[in-house]
Amino acid sequence: MFIIFIFCSLINLVDWLQNHLITCPFKALTGIDCPGCGFQRSFIALLQGDLSKSWSLYPPTIPLLFLFISAGLLYKFQIKQGSFIFRVLVIVIGNFVMINYVHKMFFS
Numbered sequence: 001m002f003i004i005f006i007f008c009s010l011i012n013l014v015d016w017l018q019n020h021l022i023t024c025p026f027k028a029l030t031g032i033d034c035p036g037c038g039f040q041r042s043f044i045a046l047l048q049g050d051l052s053k054s055w056s057l058y059p060p061t062i063p064l065l066f067l068f069i070s071a072g073l074l075y076k077f078q079i080k081q082g083s084f085i086f087r088v089l090v091i092v093i094g095n096f097v098m099i100n101y102v103h104k105m106f107f108s
Contacts, residue, residue, distance in 0.1 A: 013047070014044055014047050014048055017040070017043075017044050017047070018044055021040050021041070022040065024036070024037050032105075033101075033104065033105070035097050035098065035100075035101040036058075036097075037058075038057045038058030039058050039060075039061055039064070041057045041058070042054045042055075042057040042058035042061040043061055043065075045057055046061060046062070046065075058100075059096075059100050060093065060096055060097045060100055063093045063096055064093060064097070066089075066093075067089050067090065067093050070085075070086070070089055071086060074086055
């Protein structure tokens, strides 16, 4: 019974998210996609379990979610080298986001 409740709650959450997407202010002002455009739709596809659709909409979604979770864990558990690990993750994932953005803007 609990699993059915969770499943129905997730369906309602996904439906609500699809109907309440936030407009990108950068795109609204300039007409150009920002480096984060596509994250919301990709996250919704990920919640629905469609990994390939999520990746095609915005590849950095999973690495960014990993970064957010890692930041929370590093803060919570006060790991000795946590600051260094976090900086490395930010640099690697930030580069991935920018490479994806350049590829989308010039090669798609």
